[in-house]
Amino acid sequence: MRGTLNLSRSRVKIAANIAEGRADVPIKHTYAEHGDACRAANALDVVGDRWSLVIAREVVLGPKRFADLLASVRGITPSVLSERLRTLQAAGVVEPVVLSDLGRTRAYQATPWGRGLESVLESLGRWYSAGPSPETAGGMTPDGVALAMRTMAPPGWSSGPALALTLHDGRLSDPPSFPYTVDSDDGRLTVTPGLPAAARTSIRADATAWSEVLFGTTSLAAAEHDGGVVVGGDRSEAARLVKAFRTPAA
Structure with a gap:
């Protein structure tokens, strides 16, 4: 049978x-x-194909248009993206939605089950970082940086005013901007989609430049001088955020 x-x-x-x-x-x-009943192996049948987890990364925090995904998932072709979205939708990982803009734009977002892949991405990132050659090359997408901030959130983040963070992908000719709120919840730093109702400090940045400030070797002052990062309002809060991520514990 x-x-x-x-x-x-x-x-x-x-x-x-x-x-x-x-x-x-x-x-x-x-x-x-x-004949392999291992659930980890069967999970690979769902998201183990090339591009699938990267697509999931881009829709975990919120819906994305097809064009946004095509720009964010570097190297993928329109036909392969269409095929992967069909497969992920059939598996229950992503679902189509209609945005509330004037054009009623079609987009894709992670299902509640699909959003559970954030912990998988977090574990993969930490696993790779602990490896013999953790260095990477290339750039970062806005949601990729936001998820990295959530993964590497420094412990003991003291409560303070929320920061408004707006990121774009400077590798694109006319990149859309993606807003986030950096806040705290029970002593842990949080990064959520959407801008805060009020913020004393605002940060607008190219996603790759901001990632180099938080996780690389670029200083905040150098990134500001180059124009990759623009800080408005209380700069000391932005500096405090950077310092928290630069500590050995983080």
Whole structure:
């Protein structure tokens, strides 16, 4: 019975490939079809394909338009993005939504189950950081930096006025801006989508430049001088935030 079921699934995949003009694409079998009941292995059937976790990273904090995802998921093609979104939607990881703008724009967001992948991304980031070569090259997306801040949030963050953080991806020709609120909750720093109702300090920055200030070797003053970071209002709060992330504990 098991062999018959697997054969039927393969035939369905072959038919789908033929219908899409991809008859020469090798059929991929799932871990379940190979008889592996490990739930970690079966999770890889859902998000183990190239790009899938990166797409999830970009929709965990809020909805993104197809064009936003195409720009943020570096190297992906429109056809592959469409295929991955269909697969993730069928698996229950993402769902389509209609934004409340005048154009009623279609977008994609993580489902409640899909948002659970943030802890997976956090664990992967910490695992890679503990490896023999944790250095990386390239840039960061706004939500990528926001998630990194949540992952590496320094302990014992003292309560204070919320900061308004607005990030954009300077690698794009006309990048959209993404707003966040940096605040505290029971002694832990929080980063949430959307600007605070009131803020004494505002930070506008290129996402990569801001990541280099928090996690790299660029000083806040140097980033301000280069124009990658612009601080408004009480600069001491921005400096306090940077110092917290630069401590060895963080």
